[in-house]
Amino acid sequence: MKLALEPHHEAFREEVRTFLAEKLPPELAEAGRLNTSAFSEPQHNLPWLRILNEKGWAAPHWPEQYGGTGWDEMQKYIFASECAKAGTPSLSPMGLQMVGPCIMGFGTEEQKAYYLPRILKGEDYWCQGYSEPGAGSDLANLQLRAVSDGDDYVLNGSKIWTTQAHHANKMFCLVRTSTEGKPQQGITFLLLDMNTPGIRVEPIITMAGEHEVNQVFFDDVRVPKSGRLGEENDGWTVAKYLLEFERGGGSSAGLEAALERVRIMAHSEPGTGGNPLASEPAFMRRYADTKIALEGIVVTEKRVAAALAGGKNPGPASSMLKTARTETMQRIDELAIEAAGLYGTVEQTAARQPGSNIEAVGPDHSLTAMPRYLNNRAASIYGGSNEVQRNVMAKLLLGL
Structure with a gap:
């Protein structure tokens, strides 16, 4: 390597x-x-x-x-x-990194020919229908019912924390088609149109004051069975495959860029006594610890990349990466908040809109520090909480 x-x-x-x-x-x-x-x-x-x-x-x-x-x-x-x-x-990773690979792995030739080119061209914009009010990290507890009716399923229930559902024209969705046996055995994976009658999207405003996530309601929504990916009641297999790409997909490149922003901030912002923050040993020790953790992620990514190049899926290493990336991201956000100082606490939603003519209060690099910190608190929860990831690692890697 x-x-x-x-x-x-x-x-x-x-x-x-x-x-x-x-x-x-x-x-x-x-x-x-x-x-x-x-x-x-x-x-x-x-x-x-x-x-x-x-x-x-x-x-x-x-x-x-x-x-x-x-x-x-x-x-x-x-x-x-x-x-x-x-x-x-x-x-958006929903099409390119998540449902796209699933369509390649489980879709019919007709589904591949239809959906994959549309993802590349941006003709379809996807959202993910996984979590529900009573089923988050315990995803197998989902209750959105899909009742067979001829060539359709009829859906009733809701999904929550659905990122950019208010923009999406497509959703990949887990539904319950059976209540027999283990909870995982009665789940089916569906591809559906968001403009189908009976679908209602309600906004959820985040701590950062942004409309990013939503709750989606289904009231007698008819979805053609031709939109099913994989076999009926075998959607858990598809879901686990997709989660490996959600958890393991991406790269450390964004974290490296974020940490570099922190380094620049530390050399330009004052610490105690008026000296640059970068001259304070306590801050720079935390910076160095974070940089070392990031180097470990880079090496692990290359191991996963080698597995993918050999035709394998990410497997349990995706849980390792998901946990390490999100926790390192949050450490970087904390360093950025410290470097931004009081300017990082100013709410400036309007000033950070692209093309805005509203002047920022304080240095430009402080403008996004707090919103990033607040938004990224959810990173260790979505895609399966980091506590769940540690259970996966304990079971599949350590045999516990």
């Missing part, structure tokens, strides 16, 4: 940098810099997706036969790193 770049990888990095310098519009770069949520709003990430798709770079982790790039793992890492440094809008 080599960390140094080979000459052809150096050349590739220059190609990516040139592409970003030429093709990333300033307004999208600003949107990426100011984004504080898990991923950007569709008015920013969809234009960037289409630019990437035109280049053939929209889905680096997809197989070439479905529109992937054919890059090796180092090229994927370089691309993610350079995008993070350039501040590109973060693409």
Whole structure:
């Protein structure tokens, strides 16, 4: 596992940098810099997706036969790193990283031919219907009923914490089609249209004052059985496969960029006595500890990448990465809040909207510190709480 770049990888990095310098519009770069949520709003990430798709770079982790790039793992890492440094809008992972691979693994040829090109082109914008008011990390407890009626299922119930459901035109959804046997045995995986009659989306405003998540209600919603992915009552198999990509997908590139922002802040913001915060041993010790943790994540990512290159899925290592990434992210956010000082406590929702003419209070780098901190508190819960991930690791890795 080599960390140094080979000459052809150096050349590739220059190609990516040139592409970003030429093709990333300033307004999208600003949107990426100011984004504080898990991923950007569709008015920013969809234009960037289409630019990437035109280049053939929209889905680096997809197989070439479905529109992937054919890059090796180092090229994927370089691309993610350079995008993070350039501040590109973060693409929605729901289609590209989550349901897309599931469609490849479990879908019919008709489903693959229909959905996969639409994901690449941004014609379908997906949300995830997993959690419910009584079923979060205990996902097998879900109760959204799907009753068979001819060629359709009729859905009644609700989903919650549904990210960007108010923007999505598609949902991949877990429903209960049977109450017999173990809870996991009666779950089915459905692909459905969000404009289907009977679907209602209600906003949930986060601590950061943002409309990112929602509760979605289903009232006698008819979903064609042709939208089922996999077999009836075998949706738990598909769901576990998808969660491995949700937990293991992504990269440390965004964390590296965030930690670099903290380093710059620490050298420009005063600590006690008026000296730069970077001169304070206590702060820099926490910074160094976080940087070491991040290096461990980078190495683990490369191990998972090697497994993926060999045709394997992420497996329990995805739980390791999910836990390590989210907790390191939160440590970085805490350092950023400390570096921002009092300016980090000012609520400035309007000033951090892309294209806003409202002047920020304090340095620009303090503008997003608190919203990122607040939004990322949920990172150790979504995708399965980190307590659940440790149970997975204990069982599958340690045999406990």
